[in-house]
Amino acid sequence: MTPQGTSLIGREAVTGDQAIIRAVNPTTGEALAPDYPGLDRQAVARACELAEAAFASYRETSLKQRAAFLETIAGEIEALGDALIERAMAETGLPQARLEGERGRTCGQLRLFASVVRAGEWLDIRLDPALPERQPLPRVDLRQQHVPLGPVTVFGASNFPLAFSVAGGDTASALAAGCPVVVKAHSAHPGTSELVGRAVQAAVAKCGLPEGVFSLLFGAGREVGQALVADPRIQAVGFTGSRAGGLALLATAQARPQPIPVYAEMSSINPVFLLPEALQARSKEIAEGFVASLNMGAGQFCTNPGLVIGVKGPDLDAFLEAAGEAVKGSGAQTMLTPGIHGAYVQGVEQLASHAREVARGQAGEGPCACQAALFAASGSDFLKNEALQAEVFGAGSLVIECEDLAQMRAVAEALEGQLTATLQLDEGDVEAARPLLPVLERKAGRVLANGWPTGVEVCHAMVHGGPFPATSDARSTSVGSAAIQRFLRPVCYQNLPMGLLPEALKDDNPLKVSRLVDGRREA
Known part of the structure; x- marks a missing residue:
């Protein structure tokens, strides 16, 4: 064709x-x-x-x-x-x-979705049969399903x-x-x-x-x-x-x-939090995984890790050095359109005016070649400069150097809504991560540990959404x-004759779908 x-x-x-x-x-x-x-x-x-x-x-x-x-x-x-x-x-x-x-x-x-349709659970069938003898007031017959x-x-x-x-x-x-x-x-x-x-x-x-x-x-x-x-x-x-x-x-x-x-x-910059024990134990490994995720598809993913947050010190320095070397070795990739490429170049220039440059990738020769870029800024600068939260759609990212874990949490609190938030942590970091988790639940639709946000599994448990501006809802x-x-809304049917009820709401359950009957899940 x-x-x-x-x-x-x-x-x-x-x-x-x-x-x-x-x-x-x-x-x-x-x-x-x-x-x-x-x-x-x-x-x-x-x-x-x-x-x-x-x-x-x-x-x-x-x-x-x-x-x-x-x-x-x-x-x-x-x-x-x-x-x-x-x-x-x-x-x-x-x-x-x-x-x-x-x-x-x-x-x-x-x-x-074909399998979801067949199963029928999306109809969310709820039946509350009539209770004519209930005191002090009887209950009418009420049945609910979702409609398009x-x-x-x-x-x-x-x-x-x-x-x-x-x-x-x-x-x-x-x-x-x-x-x-x-x-x-x-x-x-x-x-x-x-x-x-x-x-x-x-x-x-x-x-x-x-x-x-x-x-x-x-x-x-x-x-x-x-x-x-x-x-x-x-x-x-x-x-x-x-x-x-x-x-x-x-x-x-x-x-x-x-x-x-x-x-x-x-819009989402998908923050990654580097907790101390993990950073000390595997800063180079984390850096390599980060740059691989950053460069995937020239960074043209809505889940690209555009922000990395850690506590400053030798371990974060080691991460920055390893990540910088990996970025310098990154070959240029073709971006999807001239418009996307132009916006990326502008975004990188904007970051460069507010943060210090850590590394740039290799320059390309094509008209839409993406040159990877990595920058760094202090936690205090991030907290007072909204421009550092701007999404750069492409292989560009910013590392935030926090004074301590308290400032790391303050950075998390200051974030806009996100699609994802990632914790890089080891067993010894669990207590440090505990106060961060409720903050990240408020900020993101997906919270993950020891992975990278690029790559969204199509399955039943996945959430690809988040608070504004990640999504509008x-x-x-x-x-x-x-x-x-x-794309559904609920409708309640009160005292309708059996012959008028939708199939899924009839007593004999002809569609054989899962239903909540009088508050109990029907097999």
């Missing part, structure tokens, strides 16, 4: 007539065909109209049908074969192995052209919940987006679903995205990107006559099976 330069509105391929998007090979700077003309507001409205029309029947699909649809999408993506990987490599500069792994993750999470919100808009991410894009976690979880999806494709990888979009479109047709279950729209600038969020038929938004972009969408969503939830993953996750909860 070859990209055609079209948006996908329901079953149709539509060529826009607005400003053109051109993909650029970040390794060479070469523009890639075809051009992608953007859509106008009428086309956006058409996609939303189809999504609303599809919602009435799609929300009523059986658990089996919906699960099969998600599995069919995964199969159609895999059937694209090498064409998908080759196009993604050209548009992103990412290596083949990384993209093949990301394709596997994309299809894996679609299949994970309605059509959802998903924004593709720049740094994951597959796993957080057209058929990524936001789309998979929304479709699993029973919500049609209208995707705003990211301009950095339009060909990749179209190929995946056509795979989803094919799955919709193969499963006999209404065409409005899925659409894929292109548009330069913010007009298409803002029009989608403002459209009254859209009921929720999934976004991964910059803080500025997420806040702009949030403002639009809140300004509507009917405000809607925006689940935006935006700290109660949610964008990775893992709990992501489905973002």
